[in-house]
Structure formats: structure tokens, C-alpha cells
Amino acid sequence: MKNGLISMAMGCMVMISASAYAAGEASEVQANASVDAQAAMSHGEVKKVDVAAGKLTIKHGQLDNLGMDAMTMVFKVKDPAMLSQVKPGDTIGFIADEVAGVLTVVKLEKR
Known part of the structure; x- marks a missing residue:
């Protein structure tokens, strides 16, 4: 026992x-x-916030996950609430990905 x-x-x-x-x-x-x-995360500067279209224009560095060089381009945002977090001139960290064939910011952090 x-x-x-x-x-x-x-x-x-x-x-x-x-x-x-x-x-x-x-x-x-x-x-x-x-x-x-x-x-x-990629880094960039917000150039324009288009609330009506749900888009951000970002001047960004290289996007390794998408194989893109540095440039300024327009991205859709995954969550419209992201648009209220930033304004033109803000420095951001973000992750962009292709969602349903559209380049989309899926994560966003104001720096």
C-alpha cells in the first residue's frame, strides 16, 4: 500500500x-x-486618410512580404476603425497583405 x-x-x-x-x-x-x-512590420508615413473609401495613402519602405519596393500607394484597411487612429503626417508601423485580391492594411500601429 x-x-x-x-x-x-x-x-x-x-x-x-x-x-x-x-x-x-x-x-x-x-x-x-x-x-x-x-x-x-513595415514603416511608413500616412499621406492621406480617405474615410469614405476606407483607404490610406502611405509612403512606405520596402514591403518584404509582398515583394514591393519603397513607394507611395493606396491601401484598403481591414478595419475602418484604423482610419480614426491616424492622420496625414503620422509615422506608422503596419502590415499589409493581399486580401481577396486587394492590398490591405491588416495591422496598424501609430509610432
Whole structure:
């Protein structure tokens, strides 16, 4: 009986340790994903905000994920609320992607 209780206690400790280890790995993966997302952000300057059309004109650097050189161009925004966050002249970090065949700002951060 004593050996059975010791075995059960050891089994519980192993399970708790494994859970804690997995939770630690998950938070490390999330932290790395956040760093990768920041690194993937492009930088630019807002030139025009067109609320009616749901678009931003951005003078931007190279967009690696889209294979585009630096230029000024118009992007649709994924969320119209993004338009109220910025005004012409603001410096931004953003991620643009092709959504349904349209170049779209999917993430936006004012700098």
C-alpha cells in the first residue's frame, strides 16, 4: 500500500512538472511570435486618410512580404476603425497583405 501511494504521488509530480514545462514553452512561443510580428512590420508615413473609401495613402519602405519596393500607394484597411487612429503626417508601423485580391492594411500601429 505504501509503495502504491508513493507511486501515485510521483506520478502526480511528473504530470504537474510536465504541465508547467509546457506552459513555459507556450509563453515563450507567444513572446517569439510577438517579436517576429514586430520585425515583420513595415514603416511608413500616412499621406492621406480617405474615410469614405476606407483607404490610406502611405509612403512606405520596402514591403518584404509582398515583394514591393519603397513607394507611395493606396491601401484598403481591414478595419475602418484604423482610419480614426491616424492622420496625414503620422509615422506608422503596419502590415499589409493581399486580401481577396486587394492590398490591405491588416495591422496598424501609430509610432
